[in-house]
Amino acid sequence: MNRNLVLGAGLTAIFLLAALLSFAWVPQDVTQMDIANKIKPPSAAHPLGTDHFGRDILSMIMVGARTSIAVALVAVGIGMGLGVPLGLAAAARRGGWLDEVIMRANDLVFAFPSLLIAIMITAVFGASALNAIIAIGIFNIPVFARLTRSGALSLWTRDFVLAARVAGKGAARISFEHILPNVTNLLIVQGTIQFSLGILAEAGLSYVGLGAQPPTPSWGRMLADSQTMVSFAPHMALFPGLAILLTVLGLNLMGDGLRDVLDPRLRRDRQ
Amino acid sequence: MYFRKLGAAATLAALLAGAAYAKTDIVVGMQLEPPHLDPTSAAAGAIDSVLYSNVFEGLTRFMSDGSVVPGLAESWEISEDGTVYTFKLREGVTFHDGTTMDAEDVKFSLDRARAEDSQNAQKALFADIDTVEAVDPATVRVTLKQPNGSFLFNMAWGDAVIVAPESIDGIKQQPIGTGAFKFSNWVQGDRIEIVKNPDYWGEPAKLDKATFKFISDPTAAFAAVMAEDVHAFAGFPAPENLPQFEADPRFQVLVGSTEGETILSTNNKMPPFDNVKVREALAHAIDRQAIIDGAMFGYGTPIGTHFAPHNPDYVDLTGLSAYDPDLSKKLLAEAGFPDGFTTTLKLPPPSYARRGGEIIAAQLRAVGIQTEITNLEWPQWLEEVFRGKDYGLTIVSHTEPADINIYARPDYYFQYDNPAFQQLMVDLNNTTDPAGRSAILKQAQEMIARDYVNGYLFQLAALSVANAKIKGLWANAPTQATDLTGVYWED
Numbered sequence A: 001m002n003r004n005l006v007l008g009a010g011l012t013a014i015f016l017l018a019a020l021l022s023f024a025w026v027p028q029d030v031t032q033m034d035i036a037n038k039i040k041p042p043s044a045a046h047p048l049g050t051d052h053f054g055r056d057i058l059s060m061i062m063v064g065a066r067t068s069i070a071v072a073l074v075a076v077g078i079g080m081g082l083g084v085p086l087g088l089a090a091a092a093r094r095g096g097w098l099d100e101v102i103m104r105a106n107d108l109v110f111a112f113p114s115l116l117i118a119i120m121i122t123a124v125f126g127a128s129a130l131n132a133i134i135a136i137g138i139f140n141i142p143v144f145a146r147l148t149r150s151g152a153l154s155l156w157t158r159d160f161v162l163a164a165r166v167a168g169k170g171a172a173r174i175s176f177e178h179i180l181p182n183v184t185n186l187l188i189v190q191g192t193i194q195f196s197l198g199i200l201a202e203a204g205l206s207y208v209g210l211g212a213q214p215p216t217p218s219w220g221r222m223l224a225d226s227q228t229m230v231s232f233a234p235h236m237a238l239f240p241g242l243a244i245l246l247t248v249l250g251l252n253l254m255g256d257g258l259r260d261v262l263d264p265r266l267r268r269d270r271q
Numbered sequence B: 001m002y003f004r005k006l007g008a009a010a011t012l013a014a015l016l017a018g019a020a021y022a023k024t025d026i027v028v029g030m031q032l033e034p035p036h037l038d039p040t041s042a043a044a045g046a047i048d049s050v051l052y053s054n055v056f057e058g059l060t061r062f063m064s065d066g067s068v069v070p071g072l073a074e075s076w077e078i079s080e081d082g083t084v085y086t087f088k089l090r091e092g093v094t095f096h097d098g099t100t101m102d103a104e105d106v107k108f109s110l111d112r113a114r115a116e117d118s119q120n121a122q123k124a125l126f127a128d129i130d131t132v133e134a135v136d137p138a139t140v141r142v143t144l145k146q147p148n149g150s151f152l153f154n155m156a157w158g159d160a161v162i163v164a165p166e167s168i169d170g171i172k173q174q175p176i177g178t179g180a181f182k183f184s185n186w187v188q189g190d191r192i193e194i195v196k197n198p199d200y201w202g203e204p205a206k207l208d209k210a211t212f213k214f215i216s217d218p219t220a221a222f223a224a225v226m227a228e229d230v231h232a233f234a235g236f237p238a239p240e241n242l243p244q245f246e247a248d249p250r251f252q253v254l255v256g257s258t259e260g261e262t263i264l265s266t267n268n269k270m271p272p273f274d275n276v277k278v279r280e281a282l283a284h285a286i287d288r289q290a291i292i293d294g295a296m297f298g299y300g301t302p303i304g305t306h307f308a309p310h311n312p313d314y315v316d317l318t319g320l321s322a323y324d325p326d327l328s329k330k331l332l333a334e335a336g337f338p339d340g341f342t343t344t345l346k347l348p349p350p351s352y353a354r355r356g357g358e359i360i361a362a363q364l365r366a367v368g369i370q371t372e373i374t375n376l377e378w379p380q381w382l383e384e385v386f387r388g389k390d391y392g393l394t395i396v397s398h399t400e401p402a403d404i405n406i407y408a409r410p411d412y413y414f415q416y417d418n419p420a421f422q423q424l425m426v427d428l429n430n431t432t433d434p435a436g437r438s439a440i441l442k443q444a445q446e447m448i449a450r451d452y453v454n455g456y457l458f459q460l461a462a463l464s465v466a467n468a469k470i471k472g473l474w475a476n477a478p479t480q481a482t483d484l485t486g487v488y489w490e491d
Helices: A003-024 A057-092 A097-111 A114-125 A129-138 A141-155 A159-166 A171-207 A219-229 A235-262 A264-270 B002-020 B045-051 B103-114 B218-226 B239-246 B276-285 B288-296 B325-334 B351-366 B378-387 B404-408 B419-430 B434-450
Strands: B025-030 B060-062 B068-070 B073-078 B084-089 B129-136 B139-144 B181-187 B191-196 B209-214 B232-234 B251-266 B342-347 B370-375 B393-398 B455-467
Touching: A003 A057, A003 A235, A057 A097, A057 A129, A057 A141, A057 A171, A057 A219, A057 A235, A097 A141, A114 A129, A114 A171, A129 A171, A141 A171, A159 A171, A171 A219, A171 A235, A219 A235, A219 B218, A219 B239, B025 B045, B025 B218, B068 B073, B084 B103, B103 B129, B103 B139, B218 B232, B218 B239, B239 B251, B239 B455, B251 B276, B251 B351, B276 B325, B276 B351, B276 B455, B288 B351, B288 B455, B342 B351, B342 B378, B351 B370, B351 B393, B351 B455, B378 B393, B393 B455, B404 B419, B404 B434, B419 B434
Parallel strands: B025 B209, B025 B232, B342 B370, B342 B393
Antiparallel strands: B060 B068, B073 B084, B084 B139, B129 B139, B181 B191, B191 B209, B232 B455, B251 B393, B251 B455
16 A cells, blocks of 8 residues: 555545535534634634634634635636546647647746736636636646657557557547546646646735635635734734645645556556 | 044043934835825825925914914914904915015915916815905915805815915925925935035924834834834834833833824715715624724724714714614615625725724624625726725725815715715804814714714724834824924934
8 A cells, every 4th residue: 555645535535524514514613703702722612722713623624624625626627627638639639730739828828927816816806716726727727738748659559549449439539538548647647736736826815815805714815814913912823824735735645646546657666 | 653642532531422322314214105205285194104294384284183373474463253264374484496485475375376277286275265365574464255164274284285386386396485495306216315404494303314114014114113124113003012112121112192093984975885874884884893993903992983082172072983784784784785785895905994994894794794805006096986986995095184075075985975974064164262163063973973874983092102212203293294303312
């Protein structure tokens, strides 16, 4: 059993479960403020303490996980949903004008730092969780398009594809029936990495006020809110910071582990 | 060798002696940078924060307790009917470029401010002026169209300072005034420097040089004060950090009053807020103390109307809008909104608005009113809310002194249109005797409180942090100003 995979999946599972659990139960309602109990250090009643409005930080992190995971998940979905067909199409028409158009458009998106694009989009269309999803989703597209194309290019020269062509299958059918199943491993590994980047991007956007808007809890905004209070209430920054760190670490470990397990070349090397 | 040692010792002694002398320069931190340096042609308070009293002076001026005292006018006489003010100017006053300040400059300044095409942000201050005459170089006669009990008060504003025709063209970059400090240098995005004016007509400044450093980020402001990179911070943006400064013997924390009525501004023309029952429900849904404690960490005084509590004419009307969520729900039901409604809450950057907004949203949610929060930067806020009137609710602090008359302007952004109130303000202007004015002001406060025009939250506290050795800083903020003319370092 792969150690990275277990550790990574375990960490990820904790936050996934916390997010799921928050739909059914949280220690304290996060829309409920209790100003009299603000900025309390961790205690039995509040295991992770309370924030500047007297809200329970554990509950905030649980509900915040929902925001982070939802944003990152949908953003990766957008990236895959659009990027993979584009990559397959480019590979099917390799060397043709469609390939050129798709890949140069990808280069164009790649040319901008991803977070800069996200800030631009949310600044123009207004700050909200939805716009953050779109922004993060857009810079996921070229990642998946490129990966799919490079994986598909080598497959197009293989005998089983040749056989399919001889059997009279069109490019689109070959792409979906023969190429796509063979790049799935790559996509899963990359998807995990992009998912962690998405969580980081969402936290970054919320931190500068361009992500989910209050009262929706979000890890990035929890960090931003705690900024002036770090010197006397470090728990307010520590716990959301740890949540971001551990989730991203977990997903990255899981991605590495999945690569080790799924990539046939690496598997052969080990044997 | 021996002599060299002696020399070194002498140098050391000289250095030690030098260190014992009090400092004569100061670095003052400030959150907002002025867009330009002409206080007579912009609403931006940051301009006055740097220049009022330091570089520019008016006929009268504010003291730190809010009182109005003679400025460039040494004395004045008011005619029996209250319409003719004859100002006697101080003699020997010169502008920083060496030109003399005389009656012609006063006439120029007042005429420029009240002109048809004037860019002055407070033209209402000059609206009652009929004519301005320079009788002789040291005498100015101002004739009003009608008596105006607050004319001397109006002349103390930063928007009414005296400028010179010789230097007016460059005023936005190179302000030339009559104050105890001269403008020296502006590094845009970083700092403004002013230096002592050796030819000042009055008591000279005790400091040789002052630097205003602009630090907008609260965390950076905290770090700058802690590291003693800035010696004082006027209007410290993070009240949560003040207990740390108070506990540190290196610093003093000044808590004073401001003219800033912090209100939940309500768009009175936008349904459902055009219904007074809804506005009353809004008022009873708000727990002021929770907002003061949660957003301002306890700094602030609850208010029940648009008037400063330290003003002698203030009436405590907080009881009219006491926190009572059950009453609020009942009123909403009577107004036809048993299940509440949804509205927008647009918030400018200061923490009283951003944090206060989150708390108010939670309080309104408890009575069934849902709010969509949008955080705006100042330019967007001015565009969308203040000029565009495209909002349901917003939170802002009205820092102008004695500004209850904004309720007489139906086109003002909260769009309160009440002829009775407008008449009251006309009566106020026509009344010069203090008892009569006081009665009208009290009546006006009660009228807007009973109409629940806006949600009245709290009076903003003036929060400043300074090195413990600095004396003479204003604790209060009766107007936008950082008056350094009396500031010095204690030995």
